[in-house]
Amino acid sequence: MFGLHDTATVDTGGDYYSLQDYQSAVPRWCPGCGDNTILSSVQKLCRDEQLPPEKTVFVSGIGCSSRFPHYMGTYGFHSLHGRALPIAQGVKIRRPDLKVFVNTGDGDCCSIGTAHWIHAIRYNFDMVVMVHDNEVYGMTKMQTSPTTPKGIKTNTTPKGAFLDPLNILQATLGISNVSFVANVVEWIPEVMYQVLQEAYHHKGFSFVRIVQRCPHFLPSIFDPLLQDPNKLLLLTDERGLKPSDDLRKIYKNERPHDPSDLDAARRIADEIDPMPIGVLYRNEDVPVYDEIRRATRVVTHDVRRQALDREFDRFAVDLA
Amino acid sequence: MEAIDTQSAGGDDEVVAVPIGASTGNPVLRRRTDAGTADPAVIRALKQFFRTGTIPPGTGIAAGLADHVPALLYPYLSHPALRTPWPVVLDETDGTPILRTLTAWFDDLVAAVGDSGDEGELRRRFLARVEEAIRTTDLPDDSNLEEAWWAAVDAVRPGIRSDRRETFEECVRSAASHVSGSARLVGCSSAAPLAIARAHAQGFVAEMARPVVEEIDRLRTSLQNLLDVEQEESADAVVPERLRGSAGGAWSDAFDFDALSHLLDEAPHAAGLPPERRERLQTRTEGLVEHAAALFGKASSVLRPYSIRGAREAVAERTERLLALYRHLEAARLEVAHRYRPELHDTYLDALTPAMLSPEDFRRCPPLFVQADEAALDAAGAGHILELLSGPVPVKVLLVLRGAADDPEEPSSVAALTSIAIGQGRACVVQTALSDVDTLSDGIAEAVRHDGPALVAVHAGAEGTDLPTYFAAAVARDGRAAPSLVFRPGVGRPWADRLSVDGNDAAEADWTRGSVAVTNEDGTVEEVSSAFTWLDYAATCASLSGFFVPVEPGVRDEAMIPADEFLARSATERAGTVPFVLCASSDGWLVQAVPARPLVCAAERALDRWRRLQELAGIGNSFAERAVSEVRARAEAERDEAIASAREAHAAEMDRSISSVAEAIVSNIAASLLDLPAGAPTPARRPAPAATVDQDQAAPDAPAAAEPEPVEEEAGEALALDEAYIETIRCTSCNECTNLNKQLFAYNDEKQAFIKDASAGPYRDLVTAAEKCPVRIIHPGKPLNADEPGLDDLLERAKPFL
Ligand SMILES: Cc1ncc(C[n+]2csc(CCOP(=O)(O)OP(=O)(O)O)c2C)c(N)n1
Ligand code: SF4
Ligand code: SF4
Secondary structure: OOOOOOEEEEOOOOOOOOHHHHEOOOOOOOOOOHHHHHHHHHHHHHHHHOOOHHHEEEEEOOOOHHHHHHHEOOEEEEOOOOOHHHHHHHHHHHOOOOEEEEEEEHHHHHOOOHHHHHHHHHHOOOEEEEEEEOOOEOOOOOEOOOOOOOOOOOOOOOOOOOOOOOOHHHHHHOOOOOOEEEEEEOOOHHHHHHHHHHHHHOOOEEEEEEEOOOOOOOOOOOHHHHHOHHHEEEEEOOOOEOOOHHHHHHOOOEEEOOOOOHHHHHHHHHOOOOEEEEEEEEOOOOOOHHHHOOOOOOOOHHHHHHHHHHHHHOOOOOOO | OOOOEOOOOOHHHOOOEEEOOOOOOOOOEEOOOOOOEOOHHHHHHHHHHHHHOOOOOOOOOOOOOOOOEEHHHHHHHOOOOEOOOOOEEEEOOOOOOEEEEHHHHHHHHHHHHOOOHHHHHHHHHHHHHHHHHHHHOOOOOEEEHHHHHHHHHHHHHHHOOHHHHHHHHHHHHHHHOOOOOOOEEEOOOOOHHHHHHHHHHHHHHHHHHHHHHHHHHHHHHHHHHHHHHHHHHOHHHHOHHHHHHHHOHHHOOOOOHHHHHHHHHHOOOOOOOOHHHHHHHHHHHHHHHHHHHHHHOOHHHHOOOEOHHHHHHHHHHHHHHHHHHHHHHHHHHHHHOOOOOHHHHHHHHHOOOHHHOOHHHHOOOOOEEEEEOHHHOOHHHHHHHHHHHHOOOOEEEEEEEOOHHHOOOOOOHHHHHHHHHHHHOOOEEEEEEOOOHHHHHHHHHHHHHOOOOEEEEEEOOOOOOOOOHHHHHHHHHHOOOOOOEEEOOOOOOOHHHHEEOOOOOOOOOOOEEEEEEEEOOOOOEEEEEEEEOHHHHHOOOHHHHHHEEEEOOOOEOOOEEEHHHHHHOOHHHHOOOEEEEEEEOOOOEEEEEEEOHHHHHHHHHHHHHHHHHHHHOOOOOHHHHHHHHHHHHHHHHHHHHHHHHHHHHHHHHHHHHHHHHHHHHHHHHHHHHHOOOOOOOOOOOOOOOHHHHHHHHHHHHOOOOOOOOOOHHHHHHHHHHOOOEEOHHHOOOOOHHHHHOOOOEEEOOOOOEEEOOHHHOOHHHHHHHHHHOOOOOEEOOOOOOOOOOOHHHHHHHHHHHO
16 A cells, blocks of 8 residues: 555664673583573574573573573573572563573582472463472482483493483473473484474473583483484474474484373373474463562652551650 | 666575564554444535535635655554665666666675674664665755765664674775765755766667767768879879888988988879869768767766756757768768769769658667656647657656646646557556656656657656655555556557557556554454545645645544445436545544535546556457357367267276276186186187297396486485585584584584594594584594604594594
């Protein structure tokens, strides 16, 4: 109409954040550590989504993986061992305008942090949670973690781990109100990026388990997965993984999977070989805690002080 | 002159535009939904207004639109930096003027200085801000691009983040080299058509003058040669002084020039030119120079526009000049060929009149511009224009109009003028609105280049409207008050080849249509779709405001019908109803405006004119439609026939197959009964076809199948393997390779590794990196240096990664 297309204004696009804006300190992870890969995928995601750094928070617990916030040019909270999730929930409920991300380890989340993990799933806060699962405690120099495979020798199990590992995908899928569960390996950047992007766009608690290499302590544990593309199974869907043709040439194992099907997701979570990669479950209808419990009053320090003053005044004795 | 470029060459690099109305913060159009049924008294009053133009007192409604705008236009009006095609960039640096919209110019600029990744995105945004600054500055109608560019850069600079300043300056520097110092920015005003016409004409005049001027130069030289030869052979040529002069400075004393002169004088001289001929040659030479200079001389004086009256004199003067030039040319040609006979040719040339000049001769006449507006279009003015348009001189009449099409009482004289000019069939006719830069520029280019006269009528937006000129013009085109059209006389045989109305939106329909987002009172948002009719255009004309009654938002009644539907109804269907157009009030309410009958009559006339144009341009052409339906009927009959015969063929084929299978079955049964091997020929079976037998027999002697040619792709791949490479998309950014050698390995914009320079390190680094790479995507290729120590070992280690 009127000689104009319906897209006819100059788009100056406001401020633009480049990758550099999301970079901060030089990472101190070991060379070749999978955490580096996760970092660059997340930085790309922030850049592509143009998340204002001042409106973005990365919360972590303790561990190698939990050093993540230091390397992001956004706000961050490197907190206490196992406590990343409750702190992130606190941030989100007070500041729903912020985008909240959590980086935690298999030890941090599924060992000392288990109680918080389970309840955080049920609360379904709107945030992205990345569990860097290297199947070991890295920071404290190689102790068994809940996800260490049976038989792997560590400093706490020199004869090899005694138990089968905890299936954290299955555990997560078993909790009420679960709304998003995905599994990726960090060495296929395209897959990790796509899944993180879906997780970011999902409204609710987006739980992404990231299989992460720890070349320092478990240098060859993932070799079979790394070297044989057939050991991975790509779960494809419009609302999940959409592998490129280039990727398909390498990873030929793929299966369409409807992520709204919880039963199918649980069955898939049980599959070990080949390892399923992609979005297992996604449900947008689960109520989001930070929405249903959004604060209706402003309770600043000042308001609180005034309220107390008023209450105390009722008992005050007029000395004048 | 290049056609105007509204499409950028930039492809994906365009300055991305955002949709109108999408979270751009414009005021939203609101609709009141709770008004319930309308007061019957109001509806009665509206009907009376529609019929009589008066309103009974006490109804609370009043005629006149105050600051109302057509609803469809509303969302556009609040954008200061809309990417309209204006201003246009006019660059005449290299002789051939180039005309581009500012939009295309910026898109090309982004493509030229663009980059990939973050850097590219930053540059795009910087340039978009500069564009925005230019668009929001109040520039004069004709300004210098370079000055506007730097002023905009200065305006944008303070808002750039301090850590981005350097990138900004760098971007500005590299962009500045594409900003031509002599390019102009021509704004959307009534002066623009002439500026564009002159730019087109400038190149064209130079181009058309070239062959004439060349011929004149040739003739002048030949004439001069004739005079010179005569001079050289005359007695004057051998006087001592002339001889000394031609010997030159150094030799001026070397000879006895008196003796030489004496000697040469003895020799017989040529008879010399008769003085009359010499005079004639001189007259021709001077005449050619004088008239060519007057016709093609300084372009600026050639391109000076005349008024209508001035044009008549100018045409007479130009015809005289053309005739004079023609006489001199003819005579000069004859003189040069020594065939000029005064007794014959003098009379012939003197008797020449303009009527004897052929169209071919008039092609030598540069265009003559006439500019006029409505004020000059009284009966006499229109008559003069038609006279000019039917003559042979290439007069280019440029009409810039501000609303002559508006008067509801009187059919539009401009529309009549264009129709008559098209009917005359000689002149090239272009009609458009100032907003339609494509038609304007291309049409003007055609008009200028057309052999004969041309009429260009440009609607520059109705007078007195508060709308920006661009939109005031755009509504005239889209409301079919001034539809874009180009008529090319003499092109093709069918009229549809000569007349084009393609420049219009929805050229195949009666009206254009659009939609606008409207927020209901309950907060829900709806897209309201509506036609944009001549009545909507009329609602933008200040002079017609009194012909409308705006009705309270929310008033609804079955008697009120959208204008396009009303216009489509027959007189009986219209009974008891009134039309309305959708408007937006200045405070953002959706309002219905009911027009009075005279406006509806004017809209009908506009629609009628438009349909005529459509038909002439081949749209909805009744003859074509009849022909199409005949062809369709014939094609359908043929198709049915084809289907029937295909069915028959199929049935026959099936029949054949069935019988041959049956034959096979019978033969197998027979074989088993007779205890022969299955499939063996039975007496009932036909012999195998000869070809099969031959082939079977030939097989043992046939030469062994040739070795397959090596596939070329493999050779290509083998070559590629010589070079080191990384499967970059699989890189996990683990730093292993980059830590090893930063010159050799580097990250791209996406922080994924690639081989930056394979020669920046030993083969050893490539092999070590390949071994260290956790995802095994580094391929070291062949070593570049055959003398590297330990190469054998390295080649061995490299093997798994080749
Ligand atoms: C309360 C408390 N208990 C124990 C520790 C010691 N500690 C530090 S990190 C860590 C395990 C981290 O393992 P994981 O979460 O898998 O992270 P990784 O280092 O492998 O990335 C432990 C037990 C601590 N810091 N605080
Ligand atoms: S110890 Fe393991 S997990 Fe920790 S930084 Fe080193 S490689 Fe990474
Ligand atoms: S070693 Fe491999 S994965 Fe690591 S940065 Fe280099 S190419 Fe990428």
